[in-house]
Amino acid sequence: MTFDSCNPQKNAPVLRAALKCGSLWLQDHLHAYMDQHLPGYFHQGLSGYSHRSLQNLQKNHSLWQDLSGSICKTASSFTTAGKTALLGLFLIVFVAVFAPLVTNFEPSAISGGSLEPPGPEHILGTDELGMDIWSGICYGARMSLIIGLAVALLSGVGGGVLGLLGGYMGGNWDKLLLRAIDITMALPSFPLLIVIAAFLNPSIVNVILVLVLLSWAKPARIVRSSALAMKKQHYIISARLNGASPAYVIRRHIMPEVLPLLFVSILNIASYAIVAESGLAFLGLGDPTSKSWGMMLHYSTSFRSIYFTPYWQWWLIPPLVALIFLLLCLAFIGRDMERVVDPRLRTGGRS
Amino acid sequence: MTRLLEIRDLSIEYKTDCTSGGVSDSSSEGESAGGCRAVDRLSLTLEKGEMLAVIGESGSGKTTLALAIMGLLPENASIKGSILFQGRDLNAMPQEDRDLIRWKSISIVFQNSLEILNPVMRVGEQISEPMIKHLGLGKSEAKKRCTELFSQVGLDPVWLDAYPHQLSGGMRQRALIAMALSCQPEILILDEVTSALDAFTKVEIGELLVRLQKECGYSMILISHDIGFISSLSNRMMVMYAGRAMERGDTNKVIDSPLHPYTRGLVNSTPGIFLYRDLWGIPGEAPTGIVQGCPFYSRCTQRKGICKSSCPDLKPLDSEREVACHLGGIVTLLFASRMNYSYRLPDGGVLDAVKDVCLDIKEGEVLAIVGQTGSGKSTLAHMLAGVMGSGIGEIYFRGNRMNGERYGSKYGGIQIVFQDPVNSTSSRLTVLDTVKEPLDINHLEDKKERIELVKEALASVGLPSSEAFLNRFCSSLSGGQRQRVALARALIMSPKLLIADEVTSSLDVSTASNILRLLKGLQNSQGFAMIYITHDLMIALKVADRIAVMETGRIIEIGNSHQVMLHPQEEATRKLVMAKMNRAEQIFSG
Numbered sequence: 001m002t003f004d005s006c007n008p009q010k011n012a013p014v015l016r017a018a019l020k021c022g023s024l025w026l027q028d029h030l031h032a033y034m035d036q037h038l039p040g041y042f043h044q045g046l047s048g049y050s051h052r053s054l055q056n057l058q059k060n061h062s063l064w065q066d067l068s069g070s071i072c073k074t075a076s077s078f079t080t081a082g083k084t085a086l087l088g089l090f091l092i093v094f095v096a097v098f099a100p101l102v103t104n105f106e107p108s109a110i111s112g113g114s115l116e117p118p119g120p121e122h123i124l125g126t127d128e129l130g131m132d133i134w135s136g137i138c139y140g141a142r143m144s145l146i147i148g149l150a151v152a153l154l155s156g157v158g159g160g161v162l163g164l165l166g167g168y169m170g171g172n173w174d175k176l177l178l179r180a181i182d183i184t185m186a187l188p189s190f191p192l193l194i195v196i197a198a199f200l201n202p203s204i205v206n207v208i209l210v211l212v213l214l215s216w217a218k219p220a221r222i223v224r225s226s227a228l229a230m231k232k233q234h235y236i237i238s239a240r241l242n243g244a245s246p247a248y249v250i251r252r253h254i255m256p257e258v259l260p261l262l263f264v265s266i267l268n269i270a271s272y273a274i275v276a277e278s279g280l281a282f283l284g285l286g287d288p289t290s291k292s293w294g295m296m297l298h299y300s301t302s303f304r305s306i307y308f309t310p311y312w313q314w315w316l317i318p319p320l321v322a323l324i325f326l327l328l329c330l331a332f333i334g335r336d337m338e339r340v341v342d343p344r345l346r347t348g349g350r351s
Numbered sequence: 352m353t354r355l356l357e358i359r360d361l362s363i364e365y366k367t368d369c370t371s372g373g374v375s376d377s378s379s380e381g382e383s384a385g386g387c388r389a390v391d392r393l394s395l396t397l398e399k400g401e402m403l404a405v406i407g408e409s410g411s412g413k414t415t416l417a418l419a420i421m422g423l424l425p426e427n428a429s430i431k432g433s434i435l436f437q438g439r440d441l442n443a444m445p446q447e448d449r450d451l452i453r454w455k456s457i458s459i460v461f462q463n464s465l466e467i468l469n470p471v472m473r474v475g476e477q478i479s480e481p482m483i484k485h486l487g488l489g490k491s492e493a494k495k496r497c498t499e500l501f502s503q504v505g506l507d508p509v510w511l512d513a514y515p516h517q518l519s520g521g522m523r524q525r526a527l528i529a530m531a532l533s534c535q536p537e538i539l540i541l542d543e544v545t546s547a548l549d550a551f552t553k554v555e556i557g558e559l560l561v562r563l564q565k566e567c568g569y570s571m572i573l574i575s576h577d578i579g580f581i582s583s584l585s586n587r588m589m590v591m592y593a594g595r596a597m598e599r600g601d602t603n604k605v606i607d608s609p610l611h612p613y614t615r616g617l618v619n620s621t622p623g624i625f626l627y628r629d630l631w632g633i634p635g636e637a638p639t640g641i642v643q644g645c646p647f648y649s650r651c652t653q654r655k656g657i658c659k660s661s662c663p664d665l666k667p668l669d670s671e672r673e674v675a676c677h678l679g680g681i682v683t684l685l686f687a688s689r690m691n692y693s694y695r696l697p698d699g700g701v702l703d704a705v706k707d708v709c710l711d712i713k714e715g716e717v718l719a720i721v722g723q724t725g726s727g728k729s730t731l732a733h734m735l736a737g738v739m740g741s742g743i744g745e746i747y748f749r750g751n752r753m754n755g756e757r758y759g760s761k762y763g764g765i766q767i768v769f770q771d772p773v774n775s776t777s778s779r780l781t782v783l784d785t786v787k788e789p790l791d792i793n794h795l796e797d798k799k800e801r802i803e804l805v806k807e808a809l810a811s812v813g814l815p816s817s818e819a820f821l822n823r824f825c826s827s828l829s830g831g832q833r834q835r836v837a838l839a840r841a842l843i844m845s846p847k848l849l850i851a852d853e854v855t856s857s858l859d860v861s862t863a864s865n866i867l868r869l870l871k872g873l874q875n876s877q878g879f880a881m882i883y884i885t886h887d888l889m890i891a892l893k894v895a896d897r898i899a900v901m902e903t904g905r906i907i908e909i910g911n912s913h914q915v916m917l918h919p920q921e922e923a924t925r926k927l928v929m930a931k932m933n934r935a936e937q938i939f940s941g
Contacts, residue, residue, distance in 0.1 A: 234769040235777045235785075237738055238840065241767065242789040243760025256779055 074260075074340050082336030085329040092326055096141035105132040107139040107291045118314050125314040127296075128303060133314060136296055137322050143292035144274045144326060147204065151211040151273035156266035158212070159220035164250065164258070166220070167227030177220065184217035193276060197285040204287060207280065211273045219265040226258050260341040267334040271327055278323055293319040355570050356397040356420070356457075356538060361432035363390040363415050363424065363594075389415040391594035391646075392432070394665070397538065402564065402571040404585035404602060406578060406617060410637055412594035413574045414462075417540045420572075421459050422449050436538075455485040458531040460524075462543035467527065468515035475511030478530045485534050500529040503566075505559060521552035528559070532567065540572045545580050557584055579623040582606055590614045593637055593646035596665050598680075600672035607911060610672060610680030612715060613647050619896070627892035627916060629868075631875040645677070652715040652878030653682055684880050685735070685765075685848055686711045690744035692730055704730040706904040708744075712848065712880050717871070719883045719891035719912070721927065722901035729770070731901070732852045732884045736767035749847065759844060760793050766841035770853040772833035776840075778826035782809070785825055786839045808839040813869060831862035835869075842873065849874070850882045855890070867894065888931050892916055900924045 075086065095102060104121075105111040110130040111122070118125040124133040166177035193210055200206045230236060236253050244252075280286050281294025284302075288295070296319040306312045365387055389412040397403055405413050418424050420434060422441060434441040436457065441449060461467040468477055478500065479493035488496065498508040504525040515523060524544055531539055541560070545553045561584060564571060575581050581588065581602070588602040590611060598611040606624065609615040616633035618624060635650035644659040645651070651658065657677050665675040674680045690708040693701045704727045712718050720728045734743050737758045746753040748765065758765035769775040776785050786805045790796055796804065806816035812835040814820065825833055834854060841849060851870060855863035871894045874881045885891050891898050892912055899909040902923045908915060919925040 233777075234771065234775040235837075238759075238767070238769070238775065238837075239788060239792060241737055241757055241759040241765075242792050242844070243757040244788075244792045248792060253777060253779075 074337070077340055078333075078336045081332050085332035085336075088325060088329040089333065092141055092322075092329070093145065095138050096145050099135075099138040099142065103132065103135040103138050105135045107131060107135040111135075115311050115315070117310070124318050127299065127315055133296075133318055136291055137293070137318050139291045140293040140296060140319065141322065141326075143204070143290055144277065144323070147208060147211070147277045148270035148274040148330075150208045151215060152266045152270035154208070155212045155216040155269055156219045156262055159216035159218070160223045160258070160262045162216070163220035163223030163225075164227050164254065167224040168231055168246065168250065168254070170228075170231075174224075177224065181217040181221050181224075184214065185221075187214065189214045190276065190279065193280065194283065194285060197280050202280070202285050202287050204290065207277055207286070211276055215269045215272060218269070219262055222261050222265055223258050226261060227254055230254050230257060260337070264334055264337045264341055267330055267337060271330045271334070274323070274326060274330075293323050297323075353399050354396055355399050355401075355437065356395075357435040358393060358395040358420075359433045359435070361390055361393045361395075361416075361419065361430070361434065362388065363412075363419055363431075364388045364429050365425075366427040366429060389428075389594050390419065392664075393591075393594070393596055395589065395596070397570050397572065399537075399570055400564075400568055401587060402573065402585040404573045404575065404581035404588040405591055406575060406581065406588060406614075407591035408576060408617070408633075408637060410593075411591040413576075413591055414542055415594075416591075417459060417542050417572065417574055420538075420540060421457060422453060423459075451485070454481045454536070455534045456536055457538040457540065458534065458536040459540040459542060460527050460531045460544050462546060465515060465523065468523065470515055472514075473512050474515060474518065474526050477515075478511075478526065478533055481530070482533050496533065497529070500533060501526075503532070503563065504529045505555070521548055521555070524548060524552075524556060525559070528556075528563075532563065532569075535567060535569075537569055538572065539569045540574065542574045543576070546575070546577060553580060560584060576617075578606060578618060578621040582624070590617065593642070595646060595662075596673075596675060597647065598672075598674045599665065604672065610668065610674040611647075611676055612651055612653065612681055615681065615715070615896075616650075624913070627889070628895075628912065629871065629893050631871065634876045634878075645675075653678060681713045681715070683711050684714045684716075684749060686747040687735060688745050690731065690734055690746075692727075692734055692739060692743050703904050705734060708904070708906050710899060710906060710909065712882060714847075715878050715880055716897065717874060717881045717883060717895045718897045718899060719885060719895035720899045720901055720906075721885060721888055721891045723927075724886060726901040727904040728884050728886075728901045729852055730904075732767065732850050732882060735882065736765055736850050738767075759789065759846070762795075762845050763847045764844060765848045765850065766844055766846035767850040767852060768834070768837050768841050768854050771857055772830045772837065775837040776825040776833050778824065781822050781824055782814075782828070782836055783821040785836055786843055789840060789844050804843055805839070808843040809836075811842060811873060812836075812839045814839065829862075830858055831866060834858065834862075834866055838866075838870070838873075842877070845877070846879055848880045848882065850884070852884045853886070856886070870894075888916075888927050900927065 075083075078086065108131060111132050112126045112130050114126065114128050114130050116122055116126040116130070122132050122134065124137070126132055127136070162177055166174040193214065196210050197207065200210070230253065233253075236249055239249055239253065277286070277292065278294035278297065281292050282297045282301070284298055286292060286295050286298070297316065300306060300312065300316040300319075303311065303315070306316065391412075393412075393416065395403075405416065407413050415424070415428075419428075419430060420441070424430065430442055433443070436452060441452065468474065475494065475497050478497050479488075479490065482488050482493045482496060483490070494511075497511055501508045501511060506522060506525050506529070510518060510522065510526070515526075518526060528544075545556055548556065557580060560571070563569075571585070573581050573585050585602045588598075588600065588605045589596050590598040590605070590613060592613050598605060598609070598614045600610075605614060606618055609618055613633070619628075620630055620632045622630055633650055638646055638649060642648070643662070645654075645662055648654050648658050655677065661677075663675045663677045665673045666679075667673045668679060688709040690705055691703070692705040693703045696702055706727075708727075708731060710718070720731065722728045733739060735746065737753070741754045748758065759767075780788075783802070783805055784791075786808055787801050790801045790804065795801075802821075805821070809816045809820075814832065814835050825836060828836065838854075854870070855866050858866060867890060870881070870883075873879075874894075881894075883891065883894055888898075895912045897910060898912045898915045899906045900915065900921065900923065901907065902921075907921045908919065908924050915924060916928060919928050
């Protein structure tokens with residue numbers, strides 16, 4: 001009798017376990033956040049529910065501690081470039097979040113004359129319509145970050161879960177997943193993106209969805225191969241023989257191993273998504289009403305013979321520099337993360 | 352054959368202070384108030400010409416039994432039951448009649464020869480004494496008969512005039528045998544005749560006894576704790592423990608496949624039966640005083656509730672064997688039949704890794720599965736452990752059919768230890784978390800107890816149980832240490848069956864032998880059964896009770912380890928054995 005992995009009944013508990021595991025995670029993060037920002041949340045009369053979540057929190061408290069601890073440890077083992085990049089990313093996030101505080105004008109408001117050079121009122125000058133460019137950069141950062149984060153998280157988590165299920169369960173489900181990954185990877189993504197964006201209404205949500213559809217395969221493949229390899233590890237077999245449920249194995253053994261890998265791939269996807277969004281906007285396929293770095297580049301480069309005027313210096317350069325700076329930050333962080341995660345590059349190992 | 356001696360329900364108790372009784376075998380048991388029971392409801396028959404061996408540890412009541420038959424028990428002993436010699440009850444008969452029978456019909460050869468003989472009398476005189484008394488011979492006749500007897504037992508008649516202390520141990524033993532044979536008795540009792548002798552003399556005495564038995568035709572009761580010695584002399588064997596008969600049957604069969612765990616323990620502690628195996632005694636001590644249940648309860652590996660409350664009687668198992676055990680002797684722990692497993696090859700073909708395998712493991716037994724790489728032994732081990740899930744064959748564990756359940760999720764289940772130490776423990780977990788994991792998974796015990804259990808398990812595998820060590824990550828341990836940690840994780844569930852899959856093959860020789868001895872020691876002291884998978888026949892011979900040889904997915908040979916080693920039936924086994932032998936020869940010839 002051969003290894004019967006095609007049995008769907010056997011696979012059902014795994015599916016359930018993975019879902020349960022995921023929801024536990026989300027819950028924990030949510031509650032940890034709430035606890036931090038809304039003190040007293042657990043003590044106000046949400047009796048039944050909050051009691052249960054408290055228990056959950058206690059149960060998985062060590063996991064959360066482990067995670068935050070390992071993040072700090074990871075950050076401290078970065079190179080100087082990596083640390084600088086981390087700082088840069090925080091700066092961009094800060095500017096994006098507190099955009100109204102660091103700018104004087106609404107990004108879409110006609111706040112000055114057309115094409116004013118940088119001056120005390122408009123730090124980086126204005127564009128042809130008299131909109132403040134610094135304000136555009138700050139609010140545009142929101143767009144880039146939201147797209148990057150949303151796409152990365154959606155495809156990272158979604159692809160990760162799919163890969164985990166495929167790798168751990170095996171069987172037909174895995175075969176299906178593998179084919180889907182192959183197809184997705186084989187598609188020429190950017191041209192397809194252009195076509196889809198051109199046909200669909202170019203709203204943020206659509207752009208995010210399209211990007212997610214094109215980028216989930218990579219994390220799925222990474223997690224799948226990792227789960228597949230881990231499944232054969234004797235300590236996991238031992239745990240299973242000792243009666244461990246799939247939820248336990250995934251939470252206790254596979255998650256800690258897979259998460260860092262997933263994190264690196266999420267960073268890479270974020271870079272890709274930001275570039276793709278900017279690219280689409282640059283080509284004029286972005287949302288014309290939104291403020292984004294890509295749109296700014298689009299408008300400035302569509303300005304007839306901008307290079308024969310001095311305008312490119314304050315109109316074209318700032319969004320370009322901002323974009324390059326963000327991508328560099330992500331790239332450096334990604335590189336350092338990879339170094340920390342890859343055991344072959346890890347020096348000394350854990351002790 | 353006629354029934355010469357019959358003992359019915361014999362019980363002998365020593366009252367209070369029995370240390371003064373001078374009974375060598377049972378003198379140490381007299382602490383409990385109201386005396387101690389040296390022989391407990393024992394029944395026994397002896398046919399004419401039969402050679403019966405009585406085997407047991409010190410204090411099992413063997414000598415007391417011999418003394419009771421001879422009627423030489425000290426005064427503080429009280430006897431119940433009957434000893435019938437040719438239909439007459441020796442216990443009931445008056446002392447004078449008894450004196451007639453003693454020595455003339457039933458004689459005994461004692462163990463401690465220097466003390467038994469009178470040091471100030473010449474040997475010849477001492478031997479003549481009973482002849483003069485019982486047979487009514489004259490002095491010269493007696494002397495003549497002495498000379499005959501001496502040449503019969505292989506002693507030069509010049510020694511007749513020597514004093515006992517002038518003889519060597521072996522010679523004195525021969526003289527004692529001559530004395531016992533002097534009146535041509537019908538029953539000869541030999542009480543530990545060879546325990547103080549060297550191996551060579553032992554063999555000589557053994558041969559002498561066989562020869563004399565053929566010449567004189569007496570029946571013999573051989574009392575010994577040396578199974579090796581009696582195995583060649585007796586045709587029936589009785590195993591005694593705490594005054595009770597535990598097992599009785601044909602000598603060779605009893606040694607070859609013991610029914611009672613105690614018998615197996617004795618056989619395993621005897622050197623010279625299995626040439627290559629290490630020796631392991633039975634852990635624990637015999638009970639003192641009067642026990643209510645089975646006397647072997649405290650040392651038994653398969654005890655149950657009933658064993659504590661009631662004492663099993665000697666019951667016939669088949670026409671030839673009898674055993675005193677509520678469970679009918681050593682039970683079968685795991686029985687697997689029709690085990691099949693095949694791997695799908697990349698080219699679409701199918702490789703039968705295990706084919707139609709059927710095997711059983713007895714309680715507390717070590718079974719080694721030996722074979723070349725790729726013979727399917729690891730696959731078989733994984734199947735038995737439940738790695739492959741259900742539908743691979745029929746597995747019965749402790750009488751229940753297993754159907755792909757998690758065998759290791761309860762105490763007393765099946766645990767497996769894998770080959771690669773690096774792979775078998777997670778580098779991410781601490782030693783504590785690794786060993787504790789089975790308890791965590793199954794929510795057994797509370798937090799504090801879990802840590803205590805972890806410490807115990809670590810101590811049993813010879814690892815430190817300090818706080819610092821518990822919090823070390825497995826990645827910082829050496830291969831041998833990680834393998835021990837994996838072993839501790841298996842042992843924390845106190846398994847009934849431990850499957851060790853090539854546990855030592857990726858370790859260096861010294862670490863490997865340490866782990867091997869540790870494993871066998873734990874097996875012996877905790878009494879679990881073990882399946883030991885190895886490609887090394889020599890290692891298998893060191894630890895295993897039985898060996899199964901696998902080739903291309905089938906078990907081609909299974910049997911007692913010494914038999915597989917000395918008389919391999921199959922070509923492949925022969926090759927395996929010869930390969931080892933040749934290698935050893937090459938090493939020594941340079």
